[in-house]
Amino acid sequence: MTTDTSAEITDPSLAREAEPLVQRLVEDRAASKLAASDPTLWGPEAESEASVRLAWTTLHETSRGLLAEIDALRAELHDEGLSRVVLAGMGGSSLAPEVITATAGTQLVVLDTTDPGQVADALEGELDRTVVVVSSKSGTTVETDSHRRIFEQAFTEKGIDPARRMIVVTDPGSPLQELGEQAGYRRVFTADPNVGGRYSALSAFGLVPAGLAGADIAALLDDAAAAFPDLRSDDPANPAVRLAAALAAAHDNGAEKVVLADSGSGIVGFGDWVEQLIAESTGKSGLGLLPVPVENVEAPGFATAGQDATPVAIGPADGTASVSTHGPLGGLMLLWEFATALAGRLIGINPFDQPDVEAAKRAARGLLDGPAGGPAATPLTVDGAVEIHPNGEWLSAGVGTVAEALRALVNAAPRNGYLAVQAYLDRLDDASISVLRPELARRSGLQTTFGWGPRFLHSTGQYHKGGHQNGVFLQITGDPGSDMEVPGQPYTLGALQRAQALGDGQVLAQQHRPVLRLHLTDRAAGLVELVKAVQDLRAAG
Structure with a gap:
């Protein structure tokens, strides 16, 4: 293995239970097939959905073209004194940009709420220097549409042309793309439609708001690219294979909960992002992994995890954790995406739908x-x-x-x-x-x-x-x-x-x-x- 992105099973008992599942994934060449966007990995019933949901595996390459566009738009905005970025988005459209910018130490105002007070606070910021990124894969998200309407009215009431302050990120052909283009919004970015929302961290949904807010998104892609050769490998040391096997083995033994705590990774809020990825990908058909983000490795539920839970450290190995994952943010995001998809194969679910x-x-x-x-x-x-x-x-x-x-x-x-x-x-x-x-x-x-x-x-x-x-x-x-x-x-x-x-x-x-x-x-x-x-x-x- 060649990068700093790693996964270690530190509990000897869990390591023994996971080993047959590691071997199964290796013999099935599951990691390399996933990297090659093979939709057959999760069975015939999942094949149709999987066939249009696997472009995320190479976003570290295909998103490169966005970097210059985002940098140019950010420079243009700053030349006009527009340095405050408000993101209106939910789920995958907000959680990835939030962890990217929080880790980078750059300011991004995230609106993923319908609470009137929180929205009012965002409106009370400096509208004169504010741009709003309206981010929705479907283009019909009710919360995001509400935010868009409210900000448009607020800009208008201050004598500001709302179209010049609105930036859209959506899928091609969505109602939001049509609206943005008809209204003359400042910029409409369309993302790859073959990427599901929770796997979209390295797509336009993650990169546009984070880049406009000043995060180093090129480094994020570089770190993911550095991890990719190991994650696509059919070597039993592949960290995604080992992590997937550990999670699935624990699930099969009744430990369907995954308790997540930071152990000095330097990444802010990673548990909240990976919570969405794991829960929405695996929680279906009466099966799945329940992520439980906690405050730290000493928090109730982590060090005291019982037989129904697996404590996982985000960062250097911790003495109380059964598993630890470590690496830079871009690498960790890709690691957990690969591992979640592979765990879905082992558990027996489709990790790309959300039926409930x-x-x-x-x-x-x-x-x-x-x-x-x-x-x-x-x-x-x-x-x-x-x-x-x-x-x-x-x-x-x-x-x-x-x-x-x-x-x-x-x-x-x-x-x-x-x-x-x-x-x-x-x-x-x-x-x-x-x-x-x-x-x-x-x-x-x-x-x-x-x-x-x-x-x-x-x-x-x-x-x-x-x-x-x-x-x-x-x-x-x-x-x-x-x-x-x-x-x-x-x-x-x-x-x-x-x-x-x-x-x-x-x-x-x-x-x-x-x-x-x-x-x-x-x-x-x-x-x-x-x-x-x-x-x-x-x-x-």
Whole structure:
């Protein structure tokens, strides 16, 4: 092996279990076939989808032509004093640019929310020097379209030509391409349509916003190119083959959760990016790997991972990890993409479809089409500034406090289940709520994930509905301080956010999963009460 991009199985027992799967991938020449875009690797049922989803394997070469275009546009923008880049995108369109720019230390304002307060904060930036990258593969993403409408109106109200401030990244032939060209947007980039969203980090979706924000995207491609010869090799030392075999062997032995912690990689937020890649690629047909990004290698759920989870260090090998992956960002992205696709072959799923994502979108749309003002709900009971809304019939009517409801939710989890915390709030102003993840993990004894809504709907939302059905779900919603109209649409951002939470909860409940929604009628007071209720739970064990 010739590069700094590596994967090491540090748990001897897991290494022994993975070895037969390593040999199977080597004998099948799976890595070289994947690099050559062979769509037959995942069986006849997946072949049609895979045949139009494999161009990502050579993006480190095919994206080179974008570099000069992006550099020229960035120089042009800076000559006009436009140095603030706002990215309107969801899922694969936002997570890769965010980790690229955060790691590079360059500023990118990422809008992957329907929270009115967070969008208002983005609008309160310096519009005079702002450009907006509107990024959507389908060109119909409701959140992204809402952001576009809101910014266009804001520019117009300030006497700024919105078309000169709008840059589009989309697939060829999408409604967004047509709109951008008809409206005369400053630039419309079309990406390779044979790349799925979660595998698009090294395409225009990752490179355009990151490059305009000042990240060294040429180095990113260079690092991926350096890793590629090893990743396509049918050598048993291939790091992607070894990582895929380890994950699949663990899955087959009941460790379907992958706990991800940084161990000094120097990369910021990699767990959030790889979470989407793994969950949406593998979580289907009642199978798959649930990624659990945690705060550090000492966090609850990592060092204390039980038999249902595999701790993976992102960075140098850590003594508590079973697996570690190491390398520069471009190399690591390509490593995990290869490994995820190969793990899909071993587990027996199609890693390129997302059959359960649309269900929550349909439910949200149905609720938005209901009474004016969006969906409403009557709480089971109210505890201070927190309304308690169970979805389904799993919670006793006698529950009167938030702490009691939380304990009931934890008790509803099956053995080796997991708890998913889903916060439909402002991930900047309400960031303190993320403390709930380690606290709940410590006190419940369950592997616990934390996701900001609605962005997780474009990633782990697939796993929640299609993966192992052993999760319980804590939704946290809150009254916005003030709402925001979506120009040209019959709903507000607040109504859309509420519909997304209720719609997803509705779909999960239909699959007989326990869902508890805690609605904060006063966000600040409700957050304090919620944290106290979690602390009042008896520690697990």
